Amino acid sequence: MKKIALLSLGLLFTFCSSPSKKSMSVSGKIDGLRKGTLYLQKMEDTLLVTVDSVEIKGDDSFSLGHDLKSPEFYFLSMAKDDGDSLTEKILFFGEKGDIKINTLLRTFESSAKVEGSENQVLWNEYQSIMRKFNNQNLDNLEKFMGVDSDLSGEERSKKLEEANQKTLKRKYLYALNFAMTNADKELAAYIGAYEVSDAVPSFLDSLYNTLTPTVKASKYGLAFKQQIESLVR
Numbered sequence: 443m444k445k446i447a448l449l450s451l452g453l454l455f456t457f458c459s460s461p462s463k464k465s466m467s468v469s470g471k472i473d474g475l476r477k478g479t480l481y482l483q484k485m486e487d488t489l490l491v492t493v494d495s496v497e498i499k500g501d502d503s504f505s506l507g508h509d510l511k512s513p514e515f516y517f518l519s520m521a522k523d524d525g526d527s528l529t530e531k532i533l534f535f536g537e538k539g540d541i542k543i544n545t546l547l548r549t550f551e552s553s554a555k556v557e558g559s560e561n562q563v564l565w566n567e568y569q570s571i572m573r574k575f576n577n578q579n580l581d582n583l584e585k586f587m588g589v590d591s592d593l594s595g596e597e598r599s600k601k602l603e604e605a606n607q608k609t610l611k612r613k614y615l616y617a618l619n620f621a622m623t624n625a626d627k628e629l630a631a632y633i634g635a636y637e638v639s640d641a642v643p644s645f646l647d648s649l650y651n652t653l654t655p656t657v658k659a660s661k662y663g664l665a666f667k668q669q670i671e672s673l674v675r
């Protein structure tokens with residue numbers, strides 16, 4: 443009887459001692475990393491907070507986790523033990539489930555491949571288009587401020603401002619349409635709260651009204667609502 447009781451106690455201790463699985467698991471491989479520390483971080487108000495970390499010693503694979511309430515942006519940060527105090531970061535959209543991040547040591551951020559997040563897929567698509575709008579501004583600068591322009595300095599500045607305003611309008615319209623098309627994803631609320639927060643209030647209100655109840659209740663949904671309310675005070 444004692445043996446059975448001791449065995450049961452041992453099983454209970456083992457079960458209670460094992461770490462519980464987090465709602466979001468972040469794992470992967472940093473090819474070339476032999477020694478350093480990886481941090482899973484997120485923004486709390488204006489502070490970057492570490493929610494998990496792991497020390498790398500020889501094995502370039504890693505596993506981190508966190509219990510998130512709703513999808514939001516996280517950072518996978520790396521501090522190398524090579525005398526370089528700089529910490530490199532990979533921004534990704536975290537969600538419940540298994541997130542895979544694989545990258546290279548030398549090009550930590552630019553080579554990162556993130557899988558397992560639907561919001562991340564949309565974020566990649568959105569960022570790709572935003573880069574095109576940013577490149578358009580550079581083209582405008584070259585076109586109107588180039589040394590071979592026949593316009594006066596004042597005329598160049600006016601033309602550049604007009605062109606950039608047109609690009610900005612197109613950029614905002616795209617962002618709003620993109621968010622409305624994906625109103626069932628938390629990224630839509632993020633775009634409204636942080637990417638086009640100074641757009642025409644009626645446009646922001648229309649976007650908010652298209653969001654699903656789940657998205658409205660998310661971290662970014664609440665932030666978006668607060669942003670809209672601040673505009674009408």
